[in-house]
Amino acid sequence: MNQKVLLNEIVSNSPISRARLSEITGLNKSTVSSQVNTLIEKNLIFEIGQGQSSGGRKPVMLVFNKNAGYAIGIDIGVDYINGILTDLKGNIVFDQYHHLKKSSLDQNKDVLFSIIKELSNQIPDSPYGLIGIGVCVPGLVNTEQKVIFTPNIDWNYQLDLKSLIEKEFQVPVFIENEANAGAYGEKVFGAAKNYDNLIYVSVGTGIGIGIVINNDIYRGVNGFAGEMGHLTIDFNGLKCSCGNRGCWELYASEKSLLHNFKENGRITSNQELIHLANQNDPDVLMALQNFGFYLGIGLVSILNTFNPQAVIIRNELVEALPMVLNSIKNSISSRSNDQFTNGHELFLSSLGKNAPALGTSSIVIEHFLEMATA
CATH class of the missing domain: 1.10.10.10 (Winged helix-like DNA-binding domain superfamily/Winged helix DNA-binding domain)
Structure with a gap:
């Protein structure tokens, strides 16, 4: 002790x-x-x-001695795998980003292992070498660190990813939900260092929420806390893949924002949206206004439920376009008492796309230091 x-x-x-x-x-x-x-x-x-x-x-x-050992953090997204190698202080030594053509883990397992091997090969001489691997996914991860539901990824749920990676690389492996990992990354290394209670909102194909209470990730009884992308905001709304109707992420995710544009073949990526927004395209500006509006509606429920010190939003569009953040703030203030509106800080992610991978890396580092001093 x-x-x-x-x-x-x-x-x-x-x-x-x-x-x-x-x-x-x-x-x-x-x-x-x-x-x-x-x-x-x-x-x-x-x-x-x-x-x-x-x-x-x-x-x-x-x-x-931050160079005593090195950790690998992996973020498996719907259409990407982002991998980082960090020292024991969380400094990124090397990174690998791979765009995926298909969101199927079975088809991309070899890509995942190849990225881990490439990162491992970059480890400098050190007393402990690779101390562990952290992996996060956008889905339900239970208390046994098994992935049991990924609404936007084709996943073989019989696959025990933790055991598979541990067998291959012979180091401790930790599996975490993507939003939880992002929240922890921001807490340990990013914008939320000085806050004990915070909410991390990851907006991508879906919406995930990471909850930190008294400096610890709140996972709930089975590990599923934070699935607030499936909060109902329209009880007669569209059917969601989760089985519910009118889920928040059907109105305020990147997938929902791009859906109508993709149908007419006009816009297919965030980069095109950002470009047209900067050109003052009226249709794009209205769509982004609504995107921020619906994000704000869900955030009001989160603020009323958790009363956090800080809310951190991770989304490429919100980070690139101040008008979206303004729309979110206006939506919150129009639906909240001033006491709620003024009682929290609203931040953009300071770690960007690396937040989840850094979060898993920090979990690995904490476990290593705990064992090293046991």
């Missing part, structure tokens, strides 16, 4: 001296000295030069 406490302080505050560690933790100097020596032997920290003296011998400063 003492070792864990000391390592956490060194990770957060290095360079730091043994004397300062004793002051912060309340541990006596001999305990600090003994445990620090153990952490040095484990290659988790190392000594650098002397710091400034406050009236005696200059202290030897301690630094966290």
Whole structure:
């Protein structure tokens, strides 16, 4: 326990001296000295030069060894796989992005393994090498880390992805929901560092919600919390693949936004939408206005339910076009009491497309450091 406490302080505050560690933790100097020596032997920290003296011998400063090992984070999307290799501080050392022609895991398993192998090959010499792999998917992941439903990906639910990857690469593997991973990535490395309670809204083909309460991901009893893309906003609405009607994501997802444009063959991608919006195309501007309006409607229910400190939106269109964010804010303010409107911060994702992969990487790193100091 003492070792864990000391390592956490060194990770957060290095360079730091043994004397300062004793002051912060309340541990006596001999305990600090003994445990620090153990952490040095484990290659988790190392000594650098002397710091400034406050009236005696200059202290030897301690630094966290962020290069002791490396983690891989993988985000499996509907039409892409994004992979990153990070050091123990979450710095991205190498990345791989692969566009998928078909959203079928069976057909793309070889692509996934190829990306992991390529990332593994980029690991520099280090005491621990590859410490683990984190993978996130846009669907339901139960408490046993098994994927049991992916509404927008053709997935073989008999496939135990965790066991499959662990067998191939011989390291711990963690499977997580994409929105949960994105929320955790923003919490550990991004815009939400200073918030204990937050909501992360991932808007893509569908809508996923990641919930962080008191600094921990809230998963619910079976691991399914946050499926608020299937919140009903029109009780007589369209039939959804989840079995419900009038789901939020049928009105406020990228898939719904692009649907009408694709039918007439006019626009087929976000990039075209962004380009035409910047050209002041009236049809595109109206569609984006409605997109923001419907996003705001769902967010009002989320704000009223969770009363978070911060809401973080991850979406390429919202990040590229300020008018969409303004539409979201107007929709929220027109349907909320001022106390709700003023009681939270509304951010765009600071990590962009890497948020989920960084979230899975941080889960791997936390597990490694927990085991290393056990």
